[in-house]
Amino acid sequence: MSSKERPTLGGTRIKTRKRNIAAPLDPAAFADAVVQIYLDNAGDLELIAKSLESADLNFSRYGDTFFEVVFTGGRTQPGTTKPDEGERHPYSIIDCEPTRELILPSVIYIQKILRRKPFLIKNLENVMRRFLQSLELFEENERKKLAIFTALAFSQKLSGLPPETVFQPLLKDNLVAKGLVLSFITDFFKEYLIDNSLDDLISILKRGKVEENLLDFFPSAKRSPEGFSEHFTKEGLVPLVEYNEKKIFEVKLKDMKSALTTQITEEVDISEVIETVKQRVKDAKLPDIEVVRILWDVIMDAVQWSGKNQQQNANAALRQVKTWATLLNTFCTNGKLELELMYKVQMQCYEDAKLMKLFPEIVRSLYDQDVLAEDTILHWFRKGTNPKGRQTFVKALESFVNWLEEAEEEE
Numbered sequence: 001m002s003s004k005e006r007p008t009l010g011g012t013r014i015k016t017r018k019r020n021i022a023a024p025l026d027p028a029a030f031a032d033a034v035v036q037i038y039l040d041n042a043g044d045l046e047l048i049a050k051s052l053e054s055a056d057l058n059f060s061r062y063g064d065t066f067f068e069v070v071f072t073g074g075r076t077q078p079g080t081t082k083p084d085e086g087e088r089h090p091y092s093i094i095d096c097e098p099t100r101e102l103i104l105p106s107v108i109y110i111q112k113i114l115r116r117k118p119f120l121i122k123n124l125e126n127v128m129r130r131f132l133q134s135l136e137l138f139e140e141n142e143r144k145k146l147a148i149f150t151a152l153a154f155s156q157k158l159s160g161l162p163p164e165t166v167f168q169p170l171l172k173d174n175l176v177a178k179g180l181v182l183s184f185i186t187d188f189f190k191e192y193l194i195d196n197s198l199d200d201l202i203s204i205l206k207r208g209k210v211e212e213n214l215l216d217f218f219p220s221a222k223r224s225p226e227g228f229s230e231h232f233t234k235e236g237l238v239p240l241v242e243y244n245e246k247k248i249f250e251v252k253l254k255d256m257k258s259a260l261t262t263q264i265t266e267e268v269d270i271s272e273v274i275e276t277v278k279q280r281v282k283d284a285k286l287p288d289i290e291v292v293r294i295l296w297d298v299i300m301d302a303v304q305w306s307g308k309n310q311q312q313n314a315n316a317a318l319r320q321v322k323t324w325a326t327l328l329n330t331f332c333t334n335g336k337l338e339l340e341l342m343y344k345v346q347m348q349c350y351e352d353a354k355l356m357k358l359f360p361e362i363v364r365s366l367y368d369q370d371v372l373a374e375d376t377i378l379h380w381f382r383k384g385t386n387p388k389g390r391q392t393f394v395k396a397l398e399s400f401v402n403w404l405e406e407a408e409e410e411e
Helices: 027-040 045-054 063-072 100-116 118-132 140-155 163-170 173-177 180-195 198-207 211-217 225-234 238-265 270-284 288-301 310-323 325-331 335-351 353-368 374-383 390-410
Strands: none
Touching: 027 045, 027 063, 045 100, 063 118, 100 118, 100 140, 118 140, 118 163, 140 163, 140 180, 163 180, 163 198, 173 180, 180 198, 180 211, 180 225, 198 211, 198 238, 211 225, 225 238, 238 270, 238 288, 270 288, 270 325, 288 310, 288 325, 288 335, 310 325, 310 353, 325 353, 335 353, 335 374, 335 390, 353 374, 353 390, 374 390
């Protein structure tokens, strides 16, 4: 054997490393094939869906391209919505009239495709996100079609399409500044509310993580509660305006309650607390009746309860009423507000077991501190309308009312 020859083992197969040969991407050919199916079936979506099911097409690789064809009639240039070279069809969502009757069949058609090929939902998300981030590249009526499609997609519960996919891409500063987002979202709201309730819409907005900041859809010049109300009232979406006003109102109440709770817990001088309430009422334009409710809540929330010791709890609650009576008296300025305070006391005593037996003592204390007038107490006793625990409380207050009536007769 030559020294240059290497020994080999008989019958042994020499393994060679195989190279991974990637198949070339050809989205153009895929798009042309899908377009041809549209043309062959003259835009009949039922027949198109059947043809796509039997066609030998690589949807897993070209899912984005497929939805480009569905939305625009052909392939779009990378990163844009502009048409690319290749065949196109005239049966796309963008090419039809901007009406729900003509766009709904496309939604149902896509639903069928996604049921057979659920992996395509990610591709639908990709394409919708790209289009929504490029609203300025579409014509006005094309944006309206996208809004109608989106509303119908959620209305039809299109195979789990996540709301954040739609709403988050819209919050691009340049789109918002141009008013394109407000126009889109308005068309979306109007279309969606045709078949769905306001609660359904709010649920979608919450899942899309935009319910708390609807004003972000408005250009900066219109970004105010007044701008919100004016715009959507003009567009006929009064329930949405009322919902937003209620939400703003609740936030103001919450903020006021938080501020007062801190002051009362820290035993800030009562004159300072009164000024805080007056300023909050002025700034937030809060109704007097809501102010009375809040005041009672924060006063009682600050009571230092002592477990199950009834007497200590009673003493603590009555001491709190006496301490802050001037605060209540400042804002209980008429019989209607005094009656509302009595109803608040009634409800809290009904709902809180440790206060159940304390109702007549609290009422007596409020009377002694000139917060509740005699007429108010007698009106509640004779004609009160809140049924919660009423029979029990009327009986408990009977001796005090008899005393008031006797004093009234003597006068």
